[in-house]
Amino acid sequence: MLDLAERREVSESELSELLATMQPIIYRFASRRLGPSNGDEIVGEVFAAACISLRKGGQVTPAWLMTVTRNKVVDRWRHVERQRRLTDAVGAEEIRRGRSAGVIEDVVVPDDVHLVLAKIRPRYRRLLERRFFDGMSIGDIADAEKTTYKAVESALKRAKAAFRECSALDGSFAA
Secondary structure (H helix, E strand, C coil): CCCCCCCCCCCHHHHHHHHHHHHHHHHHHHHHHHCHHHHHHHHHHHHHHHHHHHHCCCCCCHHHHHHHHHHHHHHHHHHHHHHHHHHHHHHHHHHHCCCCCCCCCCCCCHHHHHHHHHHCCHHHHHHHHHHHHCCCCHHHHHHHHCCCHHHHHHHHHHHHHHHHHHHHHHCCCCC
């Protein structure tokens, strides 16, 4: 296999050899878990991560590539689960308000939420997703972020304020 661990500059032929060797394995792994179209996307994401790592002088081995692939697959599963939870929450809100499923005006819809989340700081977005989509406790978030409970609690307050401010500025949600 390729030994790219000790070099910062990687030739195009070495990268092509790595791609040719590992691409079918990564694709097979990802597509069996996510489907063929997502398998292609995962392959692209993994090799983009490999290029970034190589430019920074990191190691890129088959084991590293498979670890990144596994993490990308898990990230995709989590994203799908977040979408499902968000869609379920919107449907429950509509029922609570006595609306039919087809009429949504002042209820937060998934696309609006993601548009607003895309406008706020990445750390705030990550905190809000962990708290409200993944259902993590503040203590669990603190452990994952390697910080204190109080720091997460404070950051979540700022993240909620930023979310409200962004949503009010672009008119995504009715008051």
